[in-house]
Amino acid sequence: MHKVSENPGLKGGPWLLLGAKDSLLNSLFLPLNTQVLVLKGNRTAARLSEVYRVESRGTLYRHEVAHWNRTSGLRWTRQLMYERRGQLHGLTVRVAVRNVTSLTELEECPTRGVTLAGGFFGHVWLTLQRSINIRSEYIISPKSRDRNAISRMVAQNEADVAFGDVTQTAISEQNQEVRYTLPVLTFRYEVYIRHLDWQELPWDLFLKPFSTRLWLTVVLTMLVSAVFLTLVQSLGHRYGYKECLTENKYSLYESLFLVISAICQQGMEETPQALSCRVAFIVIYFMALILLASYSAILISFLTIQRLSLPFTDLQGLIEDGSYQMGVLRNSTEHRFFMNTSDEMMQQLYEKFMLPDPKNFPETDEIAFERVCSMKFAFMIPFEYLSMIQSNISCSVVALPVKYFELNLSFVLPQNSFLLELLNYNLQVFRHSGLLQKMRELTWSPGESDESRTWVHVRLKHMISLLSVFGVGIILALVLLGLEKLYCSKWKIIKEKLANIVVLTLQHRDNGIKSVIFRWKYSQNSKTNKNTIKSQNNKRNFKEAHHQWLQ
Incomplete structure (x- = not known):
């Protein structure tokens, strides 16, 4: 019987001992994960008990599984095996851990040495420790980039349990001398x-709120409104009484700028007098209000909602x-x-x-x-x-x-560890009760991070598209100003030349008329006074007289 109890195959199934004495049971090693049932009784009553030890030479624990008597018959316990054996009575377990953020967080205590402070596996293990009544002796895994270093500590009998960032696949491939529990955490x-900055606004962002057809409709509506306003004001000026008293200044050019200013929510210099013109302006301003409100709402939604591209x-x-x-x-x-x-x-x-x-x-x-x-x-x-x-x-x-x-x-244990089934049972209880899920949510909260809740500053590069439009407008205005100045200066020179030509032309015309009058008068005088002609017969005297006449 001693050889059978020392065989690891003892846990392969239940064993029944009939009338075994206490002296025999005290000398046997009956691990926690074996089922050894002892039947004792007589012809009127019988009692079936299970016996096990937590440690190899520790206390022998008994639990009644069933009892029989002639009056009540056979009655079995309703507790599962590891419900009955759920207490390890302060057993000390060597635990190999590795300090990993969010998984196993350790801290050094001056009196107790290294203790487990938190992390997902830390919370699960501390809950298990209280549930099955054990004490932990923590062994810190050497600092290594190899995540499976602590599994080798279990395989070399340096620890009874190990946990941290160790995967089942890696363990099963590298080391056949260890076993692992049911999955505690699944990733x-x-x-x-790299996530590109979503606030780097595209060039066409401020055009996206409206479709191409809608933008064309808006432009067409502005032109039609300008024509409509000009037509109403012109007809009102011609046939309306009040508009006849004012100046007709709403040309098509002016009306187009009035419509643009209405869309930009700007007022007017003067209020039209005729009711027809006022109705036209009310319709234009109402249309502009609807367009601006719709555009602003859609643009804000574009800027607010983060769409990953x-x-x-x-x-x-x-x-x-x-x-x-x-x-x-x-x-x-x-x-x-x-x-x-x-x-x-x-x-x-x-x-x-x-x-x-x-x-x-x-x-x-x-x-x-x-x-x-x-x-x-x-x-x-x-x-x-x-x-x-x-x-x-x-x-x-x-x-x-x-x-x-x-x-x-998972948790890593030696190949023949008696803790494997007990830990698996408790992990199943934790999973069915939602405890594992709650610990996971506490460790990795699905809510927003602190960084996502902070204010985001808008920088210059985020508004480069809008500022570029503003800059292009300024440059275009300066170019047009230069062209206007050049045109005005040249036009001034041309006007001066034209004026000089006109003046010279008029002077030449006046001089021609005066010359004709002089010649006529001179000819009349020459007929009456031949001596004067003879005395002034030379060309020089004639030119001087002609010049004096023109002056």
Whole structure:
């Protein structure tokens, strides 16, 4: 019987001992995960009890499983096996842990040494510790980039339990001397890329609230309104009594500017006198009010709602894009997945976008996200791991919508550990009661982060499109001003030349008339006075007389 009890195969099924004496039971090693039933009784009553030990030479514990007598018959207990054996009576368990943010957070106490302070696995283990009544002796895993270092501590009998960022796949592949519990935490891998600033407004953002057809309709409406206003004012000026008393100054050019000012919510210099013109203005202002309110509401929604514009949405899109590189953590579960996958797309991704550059397999997650922030690099990691290092990431990152294979984290135990079934039972209870889900939500809250709730400052680069329109308008106005000045100066010179020509023309015309009159008078005088002609017969005397006459 001693040889059977020392055989690990004892837990393969229930064992029944008939009338076993206490001296025999006290000398046997009956682990917690074995079912040894002892039947004692006589012809009138019988009692079936289970016996087990928490430690190899510790106290022998008994629990009644069933009893029989002639009056009441056979009655079985309704408690499950690990409900009856749920207390380990202060057993000391060596626990190997690794300090990982959000998973296992440790702190040093001057009196008690290293203690478990929090983290998801920390909360689960502390709850288990209270539930099954054990004491923990924590062993800190040496600082290593290898996530599976603590599993080797269990395999080398340096610890009874280990937990942290250790995956089931990695354990089962690397070490057959350890076992793991049911999954305590399940992650899904996501691909993260650098998130471009959503506030870098596109050039056509201020045109997007209205469609092209609607913008054309607005322009056409402005032209029709200007024509309508000019027509009403002209007809009112011609046939209306009140408008006849005022100046007709609403030309088509002026009316167009009045309509534009109405759309911009600007007033008028003067109020029309005729009722028809006032009705026209009321219709134009009402239309402008509706347009401005609609445009403002849609533009605010465009600026408020953050729409992610991703270059691709999955790994197939990454391959088709071709400008990004892809990476995973070196010697990790996902690294081995890509190395051994039979999926053609994953093989293509590994061979063309990962394998050519050794830097695509960084040693730590922090180094990986330095590459994400500095170049077109996509990195595969669960969100929960990302949240552990998010404060060290220098840029904003975003996950692709498609998620990929799962990652399970569990407690690691030695191959023949008697704690395995007990921990599995309690983990099932925690899961069915919602306790694991609550601990997960407390660790990784689905609500908004503090950063997303802070005010976002609008910088100059965010409004470059709007300021560019303003700058182009100023430059265009200055160019037109220069053209107007050049036109005015040249037109002034032309007008002066034209004026001089007109003056000279008029002077020449007057001089011609005076010459004709002089010649006529001179000829008349010459007929009456021939001696005068003879005395002034030379050409010089004639020119002088002609000049004096013109003067």
